[in-house]
Amino acid sequence: MNIVVAKISEEEGLSLQYVFPEGEPALVGEEAGLIGRCELNLRATRAGDEVELIGSVNAAVGFECDRCLKPLSVPVEQSFDLLYVPPLKAGDERELGADDLSTGFYQDGTIDLDDVVREQVELALPMTRLCTEECEGLCPDCGGNLNDAECACKLNRADERWAALSELKSKLN
Ligand SMILES: [Zn+2]
Ligand SMILES: [Zn+2]
Structure with missing residues (x-):
């Protein structure tokens, strides 16, 4: 989904x-994806080659618990106010300050709204992707979910440690 900058009326904006097809846009380089249909509402205004986009993204993003791989989802309701400018040309006087994080560049006279949505969704993704803070994760031996039931592997490992310890003791004696 793109908008052509020249088609944004300077008078009326x-x-x-737009409602994206299910699961789109795909999140690049993320172990996460959109669930269902993502809705984008925006208002674009243009002054020369500078475009301001004000709007919101509504979606649900799905991912797996980092420890136990349980499927999880969080709703995304992000509002944005972004300035888009053409790429800086050599010798361009315009400089972007460090605080201009909401300024983006568009290429070939079009703004890629898929990218706008991706950025907003990524901003909304939680830093730690866990089903609960206390998630026990998966057993490294049998792959069982340790939140559901304690598997026998842990007991076996404990037995191995005891065996090693008693072996050590017998050597010392
Ligand atoms: Zn988990
Ligand atoms: Zn196990």
Whole structure:
């Protein structure tokens, strides 16, 4: 989904509501994906080649618990206010300050709204992706979910440690 900058009326701007096909846009380089249909609402205004996008993204993003791989989802409701400018040309006087994090660049006279959505969804993703803080994760031996039941592997490992210890003791004696 793109908008062509030249088609944004300088007088009236452009209002847009778009519902993406299910699961789109795909999140690149993320072990996460959109669930269901993502809705984008925005209002674009243009002054020369500078475009301001104000709007919101509504979606649900799905991912797996980092420890136990249980499927999880969080709703995304992100509002944004972004400035888009063409790429800086050599010798361009315009400089972007470090605080201009909400300034983006568009290429070839079009703004890629998939990228806008991806960025907003990534901002909304939790830093730690755990089903609960106390998630026990998976057993490294049998792959069983340790939140559901304690598997026999832990007991076996304890037995091995005791065996090693008693062996050591017998050597010392
Ligand atoms: Zn978990
Ligand atoms: Zn196990």
